[in-house]
Amino acid sequence: MRHFFLAILMISGLSSMAQSNANDIFAAGVEDAERFTNDYFGPLSEGALYSISNGWYNSGKAKPLGGFEISIIGNMANFKNKDDKKTFVLNTADYENLQFVDGSASNVVASALGDLEGIRVFVEGEIAPGITQREEFELPSGLSGEGINFVPSAFIQASVGLIKGIELKARFLPKVDTDDVSVGFYGVGLQHELTSLLPAEKIWPVAISGVIGYTHLDGSYDFTDTGVIAGQDQRIEMTMNTWTFQAVVSTKLPVINFYGGIGYLKGKSTTDFLGTYESGFITSPSVEDPFSLTREVNGVTANVGTKLKLGFFRLHADYTIAAFNSLSFGINFGFR
Template identity: 40%
Template sequence: MKKYIVTLAILISFNLSKAQDGISDVLAAGVEAAALFTNSYTEPAAEAFSYNLSAGWYDDARVLPKGKFNFIVRAQATFSKDEDKSFLLDPLVYQDIIQNSYDNTNNPPADVTVTFGDDSTTPRLIATALGQNDPSQSLVIITRDRTTGIQTDRSVIELPQGLGDAGVDVVPSAFIQAGFGLGAGLELKARFVPRTQIDEAEIAIYGGAIQWQVSDVLDKNDVLPVEVSVLAGYSVLDAMYDFEDGAVVDGEDQRLETKSGSLTLSLIAGTDFKVLNFYGGVNFNAGTTETDLLGTYTVRSSGSIFPIGQTFEDPISVKTDVSSMLGTVGTKLTLGFFQINAGYTFGEFDTLNGAIAFKF
């Protein structure tokens, strides 16, 4: 389990560090441009994390008997579609935003142009936090004195890579989960990853759920051919990356924080055999992910088009909301107190999960 947690923390550390490298540098072009880029860059990953957190809450339509409990080690992988790995970036849109921001400063009048590193202004696909820029991509921001036409500044901003640059095609998670039978057809569930730190990154996962076996209460004579239950669960991912001063912006207490919460409501049906069982469910998922660039950022490089010494405080906050219906199918093998489970949740983002469990 520790190996999975460390792997997850390393991947999130990689992703957050890559985001920091680009987003903090984009600040040199102004808060408005950086906020637009951050939203486009992080939104698909935020959605994927929300769907990942909503999966894996159940592996059976039956609940544990009163006083019984289980201990589960679960790993999940959420798949992203190709269209979620990139977004269309139009340099002219950023040019308008940066020009407006520049005009609101006390700098001498100037005209701003924005191009890609190869001088093109044609919109192109750029990596999101799930993708990869191959080859690497950059934006070039040039200012020219409005009266003389003389170039007064040239800034080059390297755009960040995503998980694809590490050869990762999925959004992973791994956690410990436990259940306890309360009686009256109820089972209480909890999941967690203890706060883990790898280099400058920290990650924690926690959540809880309640499952009620409706058929145990309303179908005591076993008229129904399957067991039926309902479930409500909520999971949270809390991640942070604490980074050093960048090449373009200086400051204090600089960090990138991501917090994702996901609510799951499920209707579950499954077989009732001793060894091998199958289950399926219909789920409603609603989630929110907030990504915040926090701390103090002071432009100190001559490569910035804005006044040297301009300071931004907690400059960027991006919020992503998702809600949709999902379907789940799976199977569970029980060998005494030992169980193996595999499930697949399909919808906007598909998630594969597997687990080993010990029932007592």
């Protein structure tokens, strides 16, 4: 799959769609295509929102004035045991034209995270007075069918200490711009060490901080030349925005430390299908800018991790419990 991991992060699973004959879905008409696509891609959008939101901190202690750290961070939002995210129930009563070949009124089918295969559906319509046409096709599977059970993200993050226990953070992914893929990623955050305000703060065995972080991702994927869907100037444009609010506590040892946090995540993704799409024989021959998909997430998160500090070189790893449990790891270079 071309640009596989980038496509996961940027457009909520379009690479999975590229493996199936997505034009078949449009044969059922735009309304059916929108309903199916929303249910199919929605869980992957959620996983991506959780993935890009992690990794804001690796200590409860804010850096002193002039202290800095540059990190390369990778996140993996796991969905291996998320059966409720890997499938959804397709009820034909909710669709105008889509029907199961086996005659079922409803079936459990794969989302973009799933691995179910061999589920066949059909659409049938009158193309001329007295002439009926029927088209059968197989619904797409998902990432689990490719042996992939996580949604990845990766970025560079920089932190610098200011005054009075305040640490400023910024994260970014260098802009990628090819003939058909473009993606940009950035975020800003603030950490305030509350224990730095207390009397004799240096004798406290732990550091306690509050962290706020904002992450933004935008990108586009032009798939006109892939042959996935017949039409012209076909592309997806998407944006993701997340806010994280965390309370963090950590030890203050010289070499190895342990940290943990609890907080709240709020995020939203919007994916616009733009261009002209052939919609089959059920409705008009083609549609332009057919629909936009929106998915929101919010919920409590909690994590625990450890950090190893060897001079200017550091390593950290933590595990987050949330709607999508995530593993975050980083290589860090810093001063003070």
